[in-house]
Amino acid sequence: MRLFVAITLPEQILAALERIQQNVPGANWTPPENMHLTLRFLGEVNGADFQDLMPALADAAVPPFEIEIASVGHFERRQIPTVLWAGIRPSPDLQRLQAKVEQVVRSCSFPPESRKFSPHITLARLGESDPLPVRNFLQRNSLFAPGPARVEGFTLFSSHLGKGDPHHRPEVDYLFEEPVY
Numbered sequence: 311m312r313l314f315v316a317i318t319l320p321e322q323i324l325a326a327l328e329r330i331q332q333n334v335p336g337a338n339w340t341p342p343e344n345m346h347l348t349l350r351f352l353g354e355v356n357g358a359d360f361q362d363l364m365p366a367l368a369d370a371a372v373p374p375f376e377i378e379i380a381s382v383g384h385f386e387r388r389q390i391p392t393v394l395w396a397g398i399r400p401s402p403d404l405q406r407l408q409a410k411v412e413q414v415v416r417s418c419s420f421p422p423e424s425r426k427f428s429p430h431i432t433l434a435r436l437g438e439s440d441p442l443p444v445r446n447f448l449q450r451n452s453l454f455a456p457g458p459a460r461v462e463g464f465t466l467f468s469s470h471l472g473k474g475d476p477h478h479r480p481e482v483d484y485l486f487e488e489p490v491y
Contacts (some may be wrong), residue, residue: 312469313355313481315367315411316346317461323379326456327396328432330382333450334443335396337434344478347377347398349411352420363418364482367466370410374486375403376458379431380488381455382451384444391436391444395452398429407464414415462486 314395317325324342355363378397384391398404408427416422436444463485470477 311355311357311360312471313352313363314348314462314467314469315350315352315415316348316467317377317464318346318480320393320459322383323459326454327379329485330447330451330454331433334394334434334436334439334447336437338437339434340432341475342474346465346467346478347417347429347431349408349417349427350423352415359418359420360481363415363420364417364466365483366414367411367464367482368389370407370414370464371484371486372403372407372410373431374460375401375407376460376464377401377404377429378458379454382429382433382448382454384436384448391439391441393432393436394434394444394447395430398431401429403474404461407423411464446452 331337337429346471352363363374378399378401379396381397383395383397385393385395405427412423431472463483465480465484466482467478468481470479
């Protein structure tokens, strides 16, 4: 089973992201139902490890907090744009959550993440897209800011590949609780 841990996004953020997904010929736009903020990709996981991980992830809970989209950008390979994304404003709360998820995952005998956490939402994968429309997309959306989104939990997803877009299925939702004073 192919797994990842992610924050789901509220409808108003998904709708705002969907509105900017245009005018880049050749872009494979991410459907709103597949948009999320990945905290940790796990890859292929066997049944026993999945059974160990499910209850352990509850230990990664933190108090609710807000995130905010603050930019659009792209990843590239050999100076060719490969992915368009919406970036998340730096947040100590988000960093804390991601670190706790990483700690739990490692305690369940998964190898450490080799890449630095770069919080983003994938908007599109680019094949042989012309760099000019990509540049225009980035300029046109340089002030994109749909407002804050409250994070009240995260989800362990399975990802099923096939023809077309992958299908992401929530396996377990981990909801945060408001602290009681």
